[in-house]
Amino acid sequence: MAQGANEFAGCRALVTGAAGGIGSALVAALNSAGAKVAAADRDTAAIDAAVRLSGDLCDPDYCDGLAAAAHDALGGLDLVVNNAGIISRGPVTETTDSDLARSLAVNVEAPFRVCRAAIPLMAGAGGGCIVNVASCWGLRPGPDHALYCSTKAALASLTQCMGRDHAHQGVRVNAVCPNEVDTPMLRSGFATRGFDPATAVEALGETVPLGRIASPDDIVDVILFLASDAARYLCGSLVEVNGGKPVA
Numbered sequence: 001m002a003q004g005a006n007e008f009a010g011c012r013a014l015v016t017g018a019a020g021g022i023g024s025a026l027v028a029a030l031n032s033a034g035a036k037v038a039a040a041d042r043d044t045a046a047i048d049a050a051v052r053l054s055g056d057l058c059d060p061d062y063c064d065g066l067a068a069a070a071h072d073a074l075g076g077l078d079l080v081v082n083n084a085g086i087i088s089r090g091p092v093t094e095t096t097d098s099d100l101a102r103s104l105a106v107n108v109e110a111p112f113r114v115c116r117a118a119i120p121l122m123a124g125a126g127g128g129c130i131v132n133v134a135s136c137w138g139l140r141p142g143p144d145h146a147l148y149c150s151t152k153a154a155l156a157s158l159t160q161c162m163g164r165d166h167a168h169q170g171v172r173v174n175a176v177c178p179n180e181v182d183t184p185m186l187r188s189g190f191a192t193r194g195f196d197p198a199t200a201v202e203a204l205g206e207t208v209p210l211g212r213i214a215s216p217d218d219i220v221d222v223i224l225f226l227a228s229d230a231a232r233y234l235c236g237s238l239v240e241v242n243g244g245k246p247v248a
C-alpha cells in the first residue's frame with residue numbers, strides 16, 4: 001500500500017527496534033508520510049528520527065519510561081510500534097537460562113511495559129494506535145524454535161487481550177505476524193550457522209508460494225495500514241503476512 005506524502009502528517013510515533021531491518025524501513029516510511037518519530041534502540045546514532053531514545057529493552061526502567069519520553073519529546077503520542085524482537089533457536093533442551101531471560105525480556109516484557117505506559121497517555125488524549133510485531137511462528141509451532149514461538153505466542157495473546165480491554169478508550173491494538181523477512185538479523189543467523197546468506201535467502205524464497213521471502217517494506221506497508229484510519233475497525237487482530245507459506 002503506497003502511503004501518501006501526508007498520510008501521517010502530525011502523527012507522533014514511537015518505534016522500538018528502530019535500527020533493525022523492519023524498524024529502519026518503518027522509520028523512513030513514517031518520516032516520508034509526515035510523522036514525527038521517536039526511535040528506540042540500543043544504538044540510535046545513525047537513525048534519521050525527530051527523537052532518538054537509546055537504551056536496552058532488557059532494562060525494565062528504560063522500557064517503563066519510553067512512552068513518556070516519546071510523549072514529552074514529541075508533544076503527544078498517537079502511535080506505538082513494538083517492533084523489536086530477538087530469535088533464539090533450538091529445542092527447550094538446548095536452551096540456556098540466559099536465552100530464556102533475554103527472549104522473555106525483549107519479546108514479551110518490553111512490549112508489555114511499553115504498552116502499559118502508553119495506553120493511559122493515549123486514552124487521556126482521546127485515543128491512539130499500537131501495532132505489535134508478532135510472528136506466524138507465534139500462531140503455530142515451528143521446529144527447533146521453542147523460545148521464539150512461545151514468546152511470540154505470548155505477544156499475540158497480549159495483543160488480543162489489550163485490543164479487547166482498551167477499545168472502549170479509543171486505543172486500537174493489533175499485531176502484524178510475518179513469516180521470514182529478508183533482514184540483517186535473518187542473514188546473520190544464516191552466516192552464524194555456516195550458510196552463505198545470499199544463497200540461503202534465495203533457497204528460502206523458493207519455499208514461498210509467492211516466490212520470495214518478504215522484504216521489510218512488505219511488512220511496513222501492513223503496519224502502516226493497521227496504523228491508518230483505513231483500519232479503524234480492526235482491534236485485537238493478528239494479521240499474517242506470509243506470502244502464502246505456512247509455518248513448517
